[in-house]
Amino acid sequence: MRLTLGFHEIRLVILLLRMPYFCRINIRVKYFKDVMKYLIVFFLLVSQCGFASNLFHGEDGYRLWLKYDAIQQSELLKSYTELLGNYHVYGDSDTMQVAREELQFALGNMINRSRHVGADEATLLVASGENATQLAERYSVNIGRAEGEGYIVKQVTNNNETKIVVLANTDAGALYGVFRLLKEVQLHKPLHALNIISAPKISLRVLNHWDDLDRHVERGYAGQSIWDWHKLPEYRYQRYVDYARANASVGINGTVLNNVNADPLILTPHYLEKVKVLADLFRPYGIRVYLSVKFSSPQLIGNLSTSDPIDPEVQQWWKDKVAEIYADIPDFGGFLVKANSEGQPGPGDFGRTHAQGANMLAKALAPFGGNVMWRAFVYANEKGEERSKQAYSEFTPLDGKFDENVLVQVKNGPIDFQPREPFSPLFGAMPETPLMMEFQITMEYLGFSTHFVYLGPMYEEVLQSDTYAKGEGSTVAKVIDGELFDHRISGMAGVSNIGTDRNWTGHIILQSNWYVFGRMAWDPESKASEVAEDWVRMTLSNEKSAVAAITNMMMTSHQTVVDVMTPLGLHHIMGAGHHYGPGPWVDSLGRDDWNSTYYHRAAKDGIGFDRTPEGVNATEQYFSPLKELWSNPQSTPEKYLLWFHHLPWDFEVESSGRPLWDELVYRYFQGAEQVSEMAAKWDDLEGQIDPLQFRQVQMALDIQEKEAIWWRDACVLYFQQFSERPIPAKWFTPKHSLAELKARSFPHAPGQG
Numbered sequence: 017m018r019l020t021l022g023f024h025e026i027r028l029v030i031l032l033l034r035m036p037y038f039c040r041i042n043i044r045v046k047y048f049k050d051v052m053k054y055l056i057v058f059f060l061l062v063s064q065c066g067f068a069s070n071l072f073h074g075e076d077g078y079r080l081w082l083k084y085d086a087i088q089q090s091e092l093l094k095s096y097t098e099l100l101g102n103y104h105v106y107g108d109s110d111t112m113q114v115a116r117e118e119l120q121f122a123l124g125n126m127i128n129r130s131r132h133v134g135a136d137e138a139t140l141l142v143a144s145g146e147n148a149t150q151l152a153e154r155y156s157v158n159i160g161r162a163e164g165e166g167y168i169v170k171q172v173t174n175n176n177e178t179k180i181v182v183l184a185n186t187d188a189g190a191l192y193g194v195f196r197l198l199k200e201v202q203l204h205k206p207l208h209a210l211n212i213i214s215a216p217k218i219s220l221r222v223l224n225h226w227d228d229l230d231r232h233v234e235r236g237y238a239g240q241s242i243w244d245w246h247k248l249p250e251y252r253y254q255r256y257v258d259y260a261r262a263n264a265s266v267g268i269n270g271t272v273l274n275n276v277n278a279d280p281l282i283l284t285p286h287y288l289e290k291v292k293v294l295a296d297l298f299r300p301y302g303i304r305v306y307l308s309v310k311f312s313s314p315q316l317i318g319n320l321s322t323s324d325p326i327d328p329e330v331q332q333w334w335k336d337k338v339a340e341i342y343a344d345i346p347d348f349g350g351f352l353v354k355a356n357s358e359g360q361p362g363p364g365d366f367g368r369t370h371a372q373g374a375n376m377l378a379k380a381l382a383p384f385g386g387n388v389m390w391r392a393f394v395y396a397n398e399k400g401e402e403r404s405k406q407a408y409s410e411f412t413p414l415d416g417k418f419d420e421n422v423l424v425q426v427k428n429g430p431i432d433f434q435p436r437e438p439f440s441p442l443f444g445a446m447p448e449t450p451l452m453m454e455f456q457i458t459m460e461y462l463g464f465s466t467h468f469v470y471l472g473p474m475y476e477e478v479l480q481s482d483t484y485a486k487g488e489g490s491t492v493a494k495v496i497d498g499e500l501f502d503h504r505i506s507g508m509a510g511v512s513n514i515g516t517d518r519n520w521t522g523h524i525i526l527q528s529n530w531y532v533f534g535r536m537a538w539d540p541e542s543k544a545s546e547v548a549e550d551w552v553r554m555t556l557s558n559e560k561s562a563v564a565a566i567t568n569m570m571m572t573s574h575q576t577v578v579d580v581m582t583p584l585g586l587h588h589i590m591g592a593g594h595h596y597g598p599g600p601w602v603d604s605l606g607r608d609d610w611n612s613t614y615y616h617r618a619a620k621d622g623i624g625f626d627r628t629p630e631g632v633n634a635t636e637q638y639f640s641p642l643k644e645l646w647s648n649p650q651s652t653p654e655k656y657l658l659w660f661h662h663l664p665w666d667f668e669v670e671s672s673g674r675p676l677w678d679e680l681v682y683r684y685f686q687g688a689e690q691v692s693e694m695a696a697k698w699d700d701l702e703g704q705i706d707p708l709q710f711r712q713v714q715m716a717l718d719i720q721e722k723e724a725i726w727w728r729d730a731c732v733l734y735f736q737q738f739s740e741r742p743i744p745a746k747w748f749t750p751k752h753s754l755a756e757l758k759a760r761s762f763p764h765a766p767g768q769g
């Protein structure tokens with residue numbers, strides 16, 4: 017038993033001692049003191065035995081996966097100390113300085129020895145550029161393979177002298193290499209025969225913050241925006257630097273600071289001065305800053321009468337604005353634009369195309385090396401075309417018309433970050449244009465920040481989907497990393513789940529989604545399970561059984577949330593506006609394609625959206641053989657069944673042989689049960705991981721369990737009105753009534769747009 021007296025314990029002791037005063041009890045002081053003495057001893061014992069200390073002490077999650085806990089195993093410690101204890105980092109740029117500091121901090125913690133020494137004395141050498149080239153020659157290492165931002169981490173021998181070298185062509189590469197080496201140590205991997213060569217397959221690896229200037233985070237569930245705009249530029253939180261460190265540790269090299277529903281004020285000098293400070297803080301970590309811009313900025317803050325992209329005055333306004341930014345931020349990354357989408361202004365307002373809008377900005381940025389990330393998330397009722405088809409219809413005719421420094425940023429699915437979607441048909445359909453992937457890391461449609469959902473398997477599923485654009489093997493991963501169509505630039509964006517919560521993401525497990533995003537942006541061929549295991553071992557436990565148990569839970573958690581909310585290809589049936597909880601009955605929003613009923617189409621004759629040639633023919637946007645396969649329910653993967661087909665309630669579901677209605681009910685009940693099983697498995701981990709982390713996830717699982725039952729009852733009862741079929745015998749009638757569930761309202765649900 018550990019005796020720790022924390023703030024809360026001390027406060028309670030003082031309170032107990034002062035009780036007579038507070039209670040004004042008239043008892044004899046002599047007895048009172050005796051009683052109090054026993055009470056205090058009793059309280060201290062109880063608090064140390066678990067309950068109180070579990071609540072108030074422990075790992076609060078701030079350190080993320082960079083905990084650098086001390087290595088206990090003596091063999092390992094000995095070998096790490098020998099090989100890493102004395103190191104030398106060449107160069108004195110800010111980035112090399114950061115690399116040096118990271119080693120100092122990490123090794124000091126992990127092996128309790130950390131000395132920066134002369135190159136001759138050192139057993140670990142870290143170098144970039146010219147220094148690295150020389151070392152590479154000395155140790156016969158092919159440094160070319162590290163490419164621009166990559167690294168080589170290798171054990172080398174020369175004249176019977178064994179060293180570890182971290183070599184890179186750039187400073188950023190060397191820093192990434194240092195983080196990689198430290199990861200190996202955190203994972204307790206042996207270092208002998210170490211030979212890692214790694215270079216990013218994607219050039220722009222960026223987080224998108226949907227953060228407003230008043231610190232509200234659209235679809236954010238982890239507190240406020242970490243950017244304290246009001247206190248910038250003077251007040252610089254340590255958190256800014258820790259944010260950059262965490263990103264660099266997984267290879268993220270860009271951040272879009274503000275919401276795509278952009279406030280034009282971000283481009284005023286008042287804010288640019290603040291942006292500059294963040295850019296300066298992030299630069300040593302290899303991170304470039306980008307901004308979301310409002311297309312009508314020339315009118316809103318520039319006093320122009322138009323924002324028409326072919327107007328010379330408008331063009332000049334953007335050129336001047338860009339020059340003003342680069343004067344202060346020489347490595348500024350560029351702009352992200354949401355245009356003519358959900359009420360945002362865009363070139364369409366002036367009768368111009370997305371390409372004309374994007375190219376105007378691209379021309380202003382090109383002389384400085386900046387890029388435009390132009391979003392393809394566009395849809396509008398007036399177009400008279402089914403929502404899932406609109407982005408493709410609007411963008412494919414523009415292929416080949418974008419300037420070189422424009423990337424079109426496409427959400428993973430054709431609709432909108434649903435728990436599961438087939439990949440967007442745009443991937444593969446615009447060979448002349450670099451397409452960026454946009455994943456959502458924040459869990460707008462997946463249970464906010466109280467659900468245990470690891471998104472790795474979902475990202476992997478999308479990235480490994482075959483588009484067949486150039487025959488078999490034309491995966492989405494190969495489209496976006498530029499390999500398939502040979503593009504110079506490539507990108508992946510992740511809508512951030514970060515906020516001011518002490519643990520950054522509101523839920524410890526959700527840190528893994530930030531982590532896996534970075535890993536997959538570096539290498540879209542990464543395996544979700546391997547990444548999960550790495551993350552668990554650095555964040556929660558390095559013990560074999562705990563690692564296996566948690567990794568397993570993570571790997572099944574995405575399928576679980578799909579079963580809980582939208583099994584068999586259902587989609588967009590969440591509560592209106594905030595998207596919290598079930599809302600399959602939502603049918604009265606301003607636009608058809610905001611309503612749940614538009615998407616599930618439940619009726620007496622069946623359920624699901626007919627997107628085959630007999631229906632809206634969305635399947636035509638995919639390459640063969642997908643367009644044929646997905647036009648037929650028999651050859652459509654069950655996970656997409658109701659996405660592409662409207663099927664009768666007695667349609668036989670192949671994998672189970674159950675009628676569709678029974679299968680649907682089965683999935684909803686099964687989903688809720690899986691959450692309970694997950695909660696039970698988590699309970700088994702008590703004592704194996706940090707008590708605070710344990711307890712926080714446990715509490716969130718309580719919420720998740722409650723909400724899974726809510727989803728089950730709401731969807732089963734709602735759809736039953738149409739199927740008019742009984743709930744299969746194995747299950748039971750939900751205890752809530754549909755009327756009661758429909759009446760629930762959450763006007764203050766977090767993260768609203």
Ligand code: GCW
Nearest residue numbers: 226234235276277393432769
């Ligand atoms: O999913 C929707 C969200 C909006 C978001 C939009 C988008 C930033 O509900 O909050 O706006 O997507 O991606 O632009």
